[in-house]
Structures are given as structure tokens and as C-alpha cells.
Amino acid sequence: MSVATRRVFLSLGSNIGDRAAHLAQAVDSLPDVVAVSPTYETDPVGGPEQGPYLNLVVELATAIEPRDLLAICHRIESNAERVREERWGPRTLDIDVVWVEGIRSDDPALTLPHPRWMERRFVLAPLRDLAPELVSERDLQLADGTVRRVDSPDD
Numbered sequence: 001m002s003v004a005t006r007r008v009f010l011s012l013g014s015n016i017g018d019r020a021a022h023l024a025q026a027v028d029s030l031p032d033v034v035a036v037s038p039t040y041e042t043d044p045v046g047g048p049e050q051g052p053y054l055n056l057v058v059e060l061a062t063a064i065e066p067r068d069l070l071a072i073c074h075r076i077e078s079n080a081e082r083v084r085e086e087r088w089g090p091r092t093l094d095i096d097v098v099w100v101e102g103i104r105s106d107d108p109a110l111t112l113p114h115p116r117w118m119e120r121r122f123v124l125a126p127l128r129d130l131a132p133e134l135v136s137e138r139d140l141q142l143a144d145g146t147v148r149r150v151d152s153p154d155d
Contacts, residue, residue, distance in 0.1 A: 005032070005061045006062060006101040006102060007100075008097070009059055009060075009098045009131065009134075010058045010095055010097055011055065011098045011122075011123045011126075012056050012058060012094065012095050013053045013055040013091075013094045014053060014091065014093050015054070016090050016092045017092050023056060023093075025080065027058055029076045031060070032062035032064070033058055036056060036059075037057040037130050039055070039149075040055050040056065040122060040126055040148060040149055041148045042054075042146065045145045054150065055147075057126035057130055066112060070109070073095040077091075080093035097110060098114045098123060098127065099114070100112050119143055120144060121147050122145050123143075125140060128140060
């Protein structure tokens with residue numbers, strides 16, 4: 001008996017240390033990756049004064065349950081020596097489960113879709129690259145923050 005896979009989008013960001021390496025290692029550690037967006041350099045939204053982020057979105061096709069996927073994301077963040085001292089503070093790696101096909105959840109541990117995904121240009125710009133049907137041009141224009149596409153070394 002096969003387990004149905006769902007389309008899932010994760011948002012990844014880093015603004016401490018070798019940002020590109022943190023993101024690349026995280027992508028390599030994720031299961032069931034089917035696509036990775038271009039990388040964007042973005043100004044921080046909210047939180048304390050801090051340096052710019054590199055952000056991207058990863059698409060998965062997975063049968064992993066959302067809470068189990070969140071646990072995997074937390075382990076990957078820990079492996080990148082993520083420290084959770086200050087809300088919206090600088091970090092080596094941040095991975096958010098943004099959207100899971102067919103699932104809505106108001107669970108405080110994992111709200112789906114992510115409660116602020118439509119407010120953040122650093123999520124919407126790379127997500128639009130992978131799933132334009134989820135993010136309109138108007139959504140992108142109304143979102144907070146600035147983004148600048150960064151050419152990857154592979155381009």
C-alpha cells in the first residue's frame with residue numbers, strides 16, 4: 001500500500017556565517033526535494049538590527065506528516081548551530097514549513113499555512129518562482145520587505 005505524497009513548500013533563510021553554505025547544506029539534508037528556488041538577498045523584517053539574509057524556497061513531494069517534517073527541520077537547524085535566543089533575531093539557519101497541500105492547521109506548534117507567509121516578500125518572491133499559482137504579482141507587491149535575486153554560482 002503506497003502512501004500519498006503531498007506538495008510542500010519550506011522557506012529557508014540564513015544571515016550568520018557562510019549563509020550560502022548553510023542553505024546548501026540544509027537543502028542537501030532535506031528529504032524528497034523536487035525543486036529549489038533561486039536565492040534572494042533580503043533585508044530583515046522585524047526583530048533587532050541585523051545583517052541581510054539569503055533566502056530560498058524548497059519544494060518537496062513527500063508523504064512525511066507535517067509535524068514530523070517540522071521535527072526534521074528543527075534537527076537540520078540544530079546541526080547548523082541555530083540558537084533561539086531572540087525572536088526574529090539573527091540566525092545561521094531558519095527553516096519554516098510554509099504550505100502543505102490540502103492541510104490547514106491552527107495548532108500553535110505548527111500553523112498551516114504559515115501565519116505570516118503572505119506578509120513576507122522574502123517568502124513570496126522565491127515561492128512565486130516555484131508555484132506562481134499560489135502567489136500573485138499583487139500578493140508580492142503588497143508584502144513587506146525588499147528582495148534582490150542573487151545569481152548562484154551554478155548559474
